[in-house]
Amino acid sequence: MATDFTSLLADQVGNEFSASQQYIAVGAWFEQQTLPELAGFFYQQAVEERNHAMMLLKFQMDTDRKADLPGIAQPKSDFANAKEPVELALAQEKRVTEQITALANAARAESDFQAEQFMQWFLKEQVEEVSSMNDLLKIIDHAGSNVLLVEDYLTREVAKATGGVDPTAPPAAGGAL
Ligand SMILES: [Fe+2]
Ligand SMILES: [Fe+2]
Numbered sequence: 001m002a003t004d005f006t007s008l009l010a011d012q013v014g015n016e017f018s019a020s021q022q023y024i025a026v027g028a029w030f031e032q033q034t035l036p037e038l039a040g041f042f043y044q045q046a047v048e049e050r051n052h053a054m055m056l057l058k059f060q061m062d063t064d065r066k067a068d069l070p071g072i073a074q075p076k077s078d079f080a081n082a083k084e085p086v087e088l089a090l091a092q093e094k095r096v097t098e099q100i101t102a103l104a105n106a107a108r109a110e111s112d113f114q115a116e117q118f119m120q121w122f123l124k125e126q127v128e129e130v131s132s133m134n135d136l137l138k139i140i141d142h143a144g145s146n147v148l149l150v151e152d153y154l155t156r157e158v159a160k161a162t163g164g165v166d167p168t169a170p171p172a173a174g175g176a177l
Contacts, residue, residue: 005106005115006065008099009056014070015099016053019092020046025077026085035147037154038082041136042089047177052122054172059118061173082147083140090133097126121170 002008027042060067079085100122107115136150143149165176 003102003106005103005110005112008103008106009060009065009115010068010070012099012103013053013056013060013067014072015096016049016056017069018072018075019096020049020053021072022075022092023049023089025075026079026089029077029079029085030082033082033147035082035151037151037158038147041154041158042085045089051169051172051176052125054174054176055170058171058173059115063114082150083137086133086137086140090130090137093126093129093133097130100126118170121168125169 023042023046027039027046030036030042031039057067057069059065076088079088100119104116104119104123107113107119139150139153140147143153169176
């Protein structure tokens with residue numbers, strides 16, 4: 001497997017779309033359990049991952065690299081309980097952090113300072129993503145057998161969140177959703 005920045009960047013477009021697809025599958029599973037807040041949380045995460053992919057795609061095009069879209073693997077869409085998909089999501093975010101770190105490393109090794117600068121936002125974003133998935137997993141544990149407490153938690157926290165598009169984020173192809 002190639003480890004140069006351009007190859008890793010192409011792989012990462014697929015990784016982010018895979019993450020998006022996985023979060024749609026998780027959201028749909030929660031919706032089928034009639035847990036709308038958890039469903040909404042993961043549908044929103046799916047949009048963010050889609051935007052990450054479109055930011056990478058935009059950078060590929062802006063830097064005159066090839067922008068061939070890769071295929072993506074089938075996501076896991078069946079779970080035994082509410083904790084399982086959240087554990088899967090946390091593992092996914094930790095894996096993405098490793099992928100982003102490898103990209104930052106490759107950019108530096110190649111003295112590609114534009115690429116290195118581009119990756120900075122993604123490094124910061126992964127701190128937030130791992131942290132929020134860690135928080136959700138802890139809340140699932142606190143709630144024990146009553147997942148409705150997680151729904152209450154998300155209702156409160158979503159109401160508090162300011163939301164909106166991050167003005168420091170790199171531009172996404174076609175504009176961020
Ligand atoms: Fe992402
Ligand atoms: Fe993520």
